[in-house]
Amino acid sequence: MSRPKRVSPSSRRLGRFGILVAVAAALLVGRLVLVQVLNGTTYARFGAGEVNQQVPLPATRGALYDRNGNLLAASVAASNVVVDDFQVTNPVAEANALAPVLHVAATRLATELSQRNGYVVLGQDEPSSVVARLSAMAPAGVTFQSTSLRVAPDAVLFQPLLGALNAAGRGVAGLEEMVNAQLSGRSGSEVVPEGPGGTPLPLAPSHVVAPHNGSSIVLTLDxxxxxxxxxxxxxxxxxxxxxxxxxxxxxxxxxxxxxxxxxxxxxxxxxxxxxxxxxxxxxxxxxxxxxxxxxxxxxxxxxxxxxxxxxxxxxxxxxxxxxxxxxxxxxxxxxxxxxxxxxxxxxxxxxxxxxxxxxxxxxxxxxxxxxxxxxxxxxxxxxxxxxxxxxxxxxxxxxxxxxxxxxxxxxxxxxxxxxxxxxxxxxxxxxxxxxxxxxxxxxxxxxxxxxxxxxxxxxxxxxxxxxxxxxxxxxxxxxxxxxxxxxxxxxxxxxxxxxxxxxxxxxxxxxxxxxxxxxxxxxxxxxxxxxxxxxxxxxxxxxxxxxxxxxFGIAPPTTPAQPACTGVGAAAPTPA
Amino acid sequence: MSAAAGPDGSGRATARARQGEPRPGGGGRPDRQGRRPALSVLDRKALLERVRQRRVRLLLAASGLLVAGSLGTVAAAQGLVTSQQLRLDQIDQQIVQQIGRTQQLQVTRATLDAPSRVLGIAEHGLHMVTPSSVTYLTPTAPATPSGRGRP
The missing domain is CATH 3.40.710.10 (DD-peptidase/beta-lactamase superfamily)
Incomplete structure (x- = not known):
């Protein structure tokens, strides 16, 4: 007859500890499965959303031409001139420098540069020549936001036909609205990984969907x-x-x-x-x-x-x-x-x-x-x-x-x-x-x-x-x-x-x-x-x-005109 | 190794080495006095081992060189790709700038060409007047399309 096996207290404690560790491990594994497998996609998307910034890449809007190829309306690159006025140390001096380029009174610019709100728009839809001059001057706190400007070189002739665009660049009247689908194209996007401060991570892979620019339209107008x-x-x-x-x-x-x-x-x-x-x-x-x-x-x-x-x-x-x-x-x-x-x-x-x-x-x-x-x-x-x-x-x-x-x-x-x-x-x-x-x-x-x-x-x-x-x-x-x-x-x-x-x-x-x-x-x-x-x-x-x-080079036809109808009465012409 | 162990013991071999005598197995070339070294028979197994070791060293050296060369090539290629990518980016940027410039020039040209501007300059700048009657030359040929095409 064998004696019952005696389990020492330390072994018992060790066994209990082992069970606890096993349970903890099982919980961890369960949590891991929950996070990585069951909700993995959601968390991955959430994480990517925290890091990746999607930047729209707008498509260039097509132009409008007459039947001879004369340009009637086109989009040209432009920029909004924005300044962070907290970075401007001498508003008066900077205003005096910027005024001749932006064609704005220096006193008005000085006032705007002293607002202390961090975001002041000094110029809208400025052409590239203005941007180039400003860039060369490198004024403190000035940055440029790319925009697109729709211009009609001969608006006097075609304004009622061309119509207009809204602030989002969509045709809302006239030809711009009628052929908006062809003109507007399809915007693209770029996913840029960014650091916590919003700085793009250098050499980080980015996903780019190239924009599909709009087609230009040749009109029947002359x-x-x-x-x-x-x-x-x-x-x-x-x-x-x-x-x-x-x-x-x-x-x-x-x-x-x-x-x-x-x-x-x-x-x-x-x-x-x-x-x-x-x-x-x-x-x-x-x-x-x-x-x-x-x-x-x-x-x-x-x-x-x-x-x-x-x-x-x-x-x-x-x-x-x-x-x-x-x-x-x-x-x-x-x-x-x-x-x-x-x-x-x-x-x-x-x-x-x-x-x-x-x-x-x-x-x-x-x-x-x-x-x-x-x-x-x-x-x-x-x-x-x-x-x-x-x-x-x-x-x-x-x-x-x-x-x-x-x-x-x-x-x-x-x-x-x-x-x-x-x-x-x-x-x-x-x-x-x-x-x-x-x-x-x-x-x-x-x-x-x-x-x-x-x-x-x-x-x-x-x-x-x-x-x-x-x-x-x-x-x-x-x-x-x-x-x-x-x-x-x-x-x-x-x-x-x-x-x-x-x-x-x-x-x-x-x-x-x-x-x-x-x-x-x-x-x-x-x-x-x-x-x-x-x-x-x-x-x-x-x-x-x-x-x-x-x-249009339309010569008089060589065939004689049909004889015009002749009346029988003697009525005088009545204006109508 | 056996190259240092002569038949009369290692102590003598060391002494020979000190006196400038050629070591056994150290090659059959005569010394300065024209004496040939003492020859010894080497164990074939040891000889094969030496050849094997030499080959291993050679292989290791070649492999090292290959790996180093490959790494260098990859690094050079990476550098080349990066520099070309940078150049491509710069060219892309230049293309975008030139497209924008072209668009701007087209608009400028169209603005300068605009009939209403030309008419305005003629009438207000040059004080030209619209004639009271205009006689257009009537085409005589059968309706042939002009350079501007048919209506």
Whole structure:
């Protein structure tokens, strides 16, 4: 029989101690697993966040060019000049040194350098030349923060089109907003390991995601033409004391917009509008809208250019009287003569035969009351009510361009469609892109749509020619070229109902050469002294085209112009 | 070693060495007086051991040289890479500066070229006047694209 094994107290204590150590070790291992395995990623991220500093690397914004490669807007490197005024020992001396470079009064600089707040911005968006001069001077406490400055070398010509950027460098208006995605590119970043004091650790590995600079945009606009249109329009506005003026020149074959000018009168003179009025502002167009009535009346066989109607001086429709511009006895007038003389009553008679639902279809098909497809931010689709919403007097107002609101661009698009054989090309401003590496890529023009049969368009052209040859717009003639177009004169609606006395809009829209149209343009003036479109807008159109046709090398077609429509009546031209 | 241990004991060998006599196995070359040293038969095993040791020393020396050379090469390469990286950084910085300068010059050129500026100088600086009527030369050829391209 063996004796029970006797365990000494020391062994027992040693055993207990061993158990304690084992438990402690197990706890440590458990904690280790918790920290390293289960929550390892979180702690690693937290640790990296304490050390690594992510520095954004902004992408350079692309530039805007006209169709000839002229620079319209670009971003250039600039710097904010910042000073830690605690490091400035002699504010007056430093202010005297910095003042001539920063073009700021020395006394003001001295005050700012004595604020004692540690961060004083002395200059914003300073060019590199200023930075270089300041760096050479090495003034105490001065540092530079890199920024980017957007500059427009010829802002006077293009300001309403270019738009603006916000403080973050994002396009918030105009072209800058419209093509912001292409221009802005994609920012990169750099992860820089830093020490506790925020000092970058030397030779520490850093992770860099390179920025992808934005592409540059080549526009369809033509800078010389834009300058000429601006000059002609502003001269007419000045002589007519007009409140505002808009002009658009478009290539009828492609829909490319070649010039787009928006001007307003201010006490300081005629200046670019703050917005692109040609697209965002609507007005009651007047007789230029007769295109809808006549084109669909021809299409539906309601009239031909030679159809003769008996036209009185006035008509009462829906309880409202409508008049021609000048008093005349009831007389026979051919349809083409009605258009050439811009007879309101004759047009209303044709529209009555056409029917209001067809007239509404004509307005819709020609692009009124809907977006043009330009993609302009803030574009207005215009105001064209549904046929069911029209009242009795609408039968008199809508055919002659009253009671509806359209943009100048919509009107020139409709006339360009006639000029292009009935196919409306989508207006566009972007011709191509240039990648950051310099690769040019043309942007395919948006597809056009047929709005009228070609035979209707071809019959409309001589009718519009007669407007220039012996109608209301003889001042739109361009020497050596056949011109087709239409005048428009309308009153400015009042917000309280009715119209504002003496407040008129004068318009002319046309295309040239009439035999083989290449260019279409609209000119509108708001509140001119002489109210008629044929008197104030048509001459501007003529001047613009006299410059534009040779500028683009467009020779007069060798084919003779179609004989203009001749009327049967003896009505005197009625300004419209 | 056996090279110092002669048949008559190490004491004599030491004495010979002091007197300038050649040691056994110290080579068969005659001394100044033309006497040849006493020859001895070396143990083959010892001879092989000496050769092995010599090879080991040689190998160690070569390895040392190789390691030192490699380290030197790596250090030189590192230095070269660092200096080139520094040069690359400087060139990158110069490129950025030149791009900025180019942009600035393009803007300056466009500003100088701007039609409104040219017109302003002509009218206000040079007091030129806009003619009351302008006659443009009408192109006579069939619509050929000009240098500026089609509209």
């Amino acid at each position: 800078q010389p033409l834009q300058a000429e249109v601006t000059r002609d329009l502003s001269a007419e506005m000045a002589s007519q004391h007009a409140h505002s003026g808009v002009a658009v020149v478009e290539d009828v074959r492609t829909g490319a917009i070649l010039a787009m000018v928006d001007l307003v009168s201010t006490p300081h003179g005629i200046v670019p509008a703050s917005d692109n009025l040609a697209v965002t502002s609507v007005y009651e167009p007047g007789s230029v809208m007769k295109i809808a009535t006549f084109s669909y009346a021809l299409k539906d066989g309601v009239v031909t250019p030679q159809t003769v109607l008996s036209v009185p001086y006035s008509l009462t429709i829906g309880g409202y009287p409508f008049y021609d511009a000048e008093v005349h006895p009831t007389q026979p007038m051919a349809a083409c003569e009605i258009l050439a003389q811009s007879s309101n009553i004759g047009t209303i008679e044709i529209a009555h035969q056409l029917g209001m639902s067809r007239l509404h279809a004509a307005l819709h098909d020609l692009g009124f009351g809907r977006y043009t497809g330009l993609g302009w931010p803030g574009e207005s689709p215009g105001l064209v009510g549904s046929a069911s919403s029209w009242t009795g007097s609408s039968q008199g107002s809508v055919p002659i361009g009253l009671g509806e609101a359209v943009t100048p661009l919509q009107i020139v698009d409709a006339y360009a469609a006639i000029a292009n054989g009935g196919v409306a090309e989508t207006p566009h401003l972007v011709a191509g892109t240039v990648s950051p590496t310099g690769v040019e890529r043309p942007v395919r023009a948006p597809a056009g749509r047929r709005v009228l049969p070609s035979w209707v368009a071809h019959e409309m052209v001589p009718m519009f020619e007669s407007v220039i040859q012996d109608g209301t717009a003889v001042l739109a003639q361009v020497p050596g070229y056949a011109v087709a177009g239409k005048t428009g004169t309308s009153q400015q609606p009042s917000s309280t109902g009715g119209y504002i006395p003496g407040d008129w809009n004068a318009s002319f829209v046309g295309f040239v050469p009439a035999q083989a149209p290449r260019l279409a343009a609209i000119v509108t003036l708001n509140h001119p002294t002489t109210i008629y479109g044929g008197s104030v807008a048509a001459p501007v159109f003529s001047k613009i085209m006299q410059y534009a046709l040779p500028h």
